[in-house]
Amino acid sequence: MNMYIQPDYEVVRDESKCIACRVCERQCANLVHSFDPDTGKMKADSTKCVNCHRCVCLCPTHALKIVKSDDTYKINANWDNQTINEVYKQANSGGVLLSSMGNPKPYPVYWDKMLVNASQVTNPPIDPLREPMETQIYLGKRSAKIERDKKGRLKNTLSPQLKLQVPIMFSAMSYGSISYNAHESLARAAEELGTFYNTGEGGLHKDFYRYGKNTIVQVASGRFGVFKDYLQSAAAIEIKMGQGAKPGIGGHLPGAKISADVSETRMIPQGVDAISPAPHHDIYSIEDLRQLVDSLKEVTEYKKPVIVKIAAVHNAAAIASGIARSGADIIAIDGYRGGTGAAPTRIRDNVGIPIELALAQVDQRLRDEGIRDEVSLVVGGSIRSSADVVKAIAMGADACYIGTAALLALGCHLCRTCHEGKCNWGIATQRPDLVKRLNPDIGYKRLVNLVTAWNHEIQEMMGGMGINSVEALRGNRLMLRGIGLTDAELRILGIRYAGESM
Numbered sequence: 001m002n003m004y005i006q007p008d009y010e011v012v013r014d015e016s017k018c019i020a021c022r023v024c025e026r027q028c029a030n031l032v033h034s035f036d037p038d039t040g041k042m043k044a045d046s047t048k049c050v051n052c053h054r055c056v057c058l059c060p061t062h063a064l065k066i067v068k069s070d071d072t073y074k075i076n077a078n079w080d081n082q083t084i085n086e087v088y089k090q091a092n093s094g095g096v097l098l099s100s101m102g103n104p105k106p107y108p109v110y111w112d113k114m115l116v117n118a119s120q121v122t123n124p125p126i127d128p129l130r131e132p133m134e135t136q137i138y139l140g141k142r143s144a145k146i147e148r149d150k151k152g153r154l155k156n157t158l159s160p161q162l163k164l165q166v167p168i169m170f171s172a173m174s175y176g177s178i179s180y181n182a183h184e185s186l187a188r189a190a191e192e193l194g195t196f197y198n199t200g201e202g203g204l205h206k207d208f209y210r211y212g213k214n215t216i217v218q219v220a221s222g223r224f225g226v227f228k229d230y231l232q233s234a235a236a237i238e239i240k241m242g243q244g245a246k247p248g249i250g251g252h253l254p255g256a257k258i259s260a261d262v263s264e265t266r267m268i269p270q271g272v273d274a275i276s277p278a279p280h281h282d283i284y285s286i287e288d289l290r291q292l293v294d295s296l297k298e299v300t301e302y303k304k305p306v307i308v309k310i311a312a313v314h315n316a317a318a319i320a321s322g323i324a325r326s327g328a329d330i331i332a333i334d335g336y337r338g339g340t341g342a343a344p345t346r347i348r349d350n351v352g353i354p355i356e357l358a359l360a361q362v363d364q365r366l367r368d369e370g371i372r373d374e375v376s377l378v379v380g381g382s383i384r385s386s387a388d389v390v391k392a393i394a395m396g397a398d399a400c401y402i403g404t405a406a407l408l409a410l411g412c413h414l415c416r417t418c419h420e421g422k423c424n425w426g427i428a429t430q431r432p433d434l435v436k437r438l439n440p441d442i443g444y445k446r447l448v449n450l451v452t453a454w455n456h457e458i459q460e461m462m463g464g465m466g467i468n469s470v471e472a473l474r475g476n477r478l479m480l481r482g483i484g485l486t487d488a489e490l491r492i493l494g495i496r497y498a499g500e501s502m
């Protein structure tokens with residue numbers, strides 16, 4: 001016997017506005033809406049609704065809204081509706097609860113507890129409309145000192161670098177977890193913006209090799225889609241050791257999303273769940289990691305930087321210290337609010353730490369050990385606005401990865417059901433009828449608009465601080481003040497309380 005589970009949301013239709021055009025019926029891949037020929041009216045099955053808002057947005061008469069259900073079990077602070085429903089679901093199915101996108105729990109967001117400084121009178125602000133403002137950055141190892149020969153020519157051999165026109169990249173999202181059109185949008189936007197997108201662990205579709213100079217390819221524990229041409233096609237290679245949404249476990253692509261095209265790109269069977277292992281089976285130490293870094297550099301003739309991506313966990317600083325000594329050029333840290341196409345709900349909601357705390361600890365540890373210039377730091381895991389980017393850079397990041405914000409720009413409404421493969425917005429799906437709903441010509445422009453807008457705001461905020469380059473802002477924690485934070489949180493973040501002067 002399956003226990004009936006009351007839906008979280010209800011579809012409300014204003015009958016005085018509905019013209020029974022059946023748009024909502026055609027648009028909903030979850031089969032919520034249907035036409036009743038007996039009454040000549042539309043009806044809805046709220047139990048199937050995932051609250052993706054597709055019908056609400058496209059209803060020509062604005063007759064629809066989705067509301068939070070006010071049905072409730074007997075009020076109990078210990079056993080809320082969601083907790084009870086999850087027990088019923090597991091008693092019904094006997095399975096692990098799956099979810100997608102980032103951790104939705106009300107944990108503190110430290111970016112919202114930091115305030116940015118502004119110049120007044122002395123060290124005056126800089127007006128980015130009238131004065132130069134540099135947001136171009138390079139990612140990779142930096143030389144400890146500049147050496148020149150007698151003629152003044154540079155003697156240093158520079159390590160391979162990534163050149164970004166904006167301190168923002170699109171984070172790893174695999175073909176399979178997201179659609180062909182979503183990938184095309186990201187690739188074209190990265191090219192136009194002068195930044196990078198990331199294949200995730202899904203391999204690189206043959207059509208996207210032409211975006212190679214703006215592509216970061218990933219090598220994850222399953223080695224899906226990894227071969228020589230794949231590695232050589234990209235601007236950089238990222239070894240994925242962990243992911244913020246699911247630290248300590250491997251990737252999971254449900255079989256429903258493994259179409260023929262995805263299967264060919266990933267080099268895996270069609271229609272069968274692809275679960276990559278939790279560890280890399282050849283990496284059990286920093287020495288093992290060094291061997292993989294060396295192998296990837298060798299196969300790409302030492303021309304491409306290697307990124308090592310880890311999840312933000314309790315001992316991220318010690319791990320990063322080891323990675324900085326492994327020969328990697330860039331460390332990417334992914335916080336626990338980072339998105340995913342599919343993750344066990346318990347892992348997503350209970351494992352890892354906020355990116356703000358991990359970044360503060362990693363940057364400080366690398367500085368204390370005198371190896372901060374050995375690597376660049378890229379952070380992700382719910383970077384939501386240009387203000388988050390500015391604060392992350394002031395905390396010590398060189399650049400940020402954005403994933404969820406990029407998907408929002410493409411039309412995502414954060415319904416958190418990507419793992420079901422029926423994304424009504426054409427993003428997290430492989431169903432051809434749904435994929436075509438996302439027009440890459442429009443998608444890439446929206447991504448370019450988003451990052452361009454953020455870049456303007458970054459320039460304005462830096463100008464307000466009297467700083468004219470991202471490089472000068474990096475690690476400048478004196479520009480930040482905490483508000484509503486405990487002494488322990490201020491100590492870990494390495495910032496002063498609002499009201500404390502320089």
Ligand code: SF4
Pocket residue numbers: 013017018019020021022023024025042058059060061062063064
């Ligand atoms: S899309 Fe709007 S007007 Fe058309 S059937 Fe649905 S609720 Fe009615």
Ligand code: SF4
Pocket residue numbers: 052100101407411412413414415416417418419422423424425426427428
């Ligand atoms: S990508 Fe699609 S399925 Fe995933 S959260 Fe966004 S709207 Fe929902």
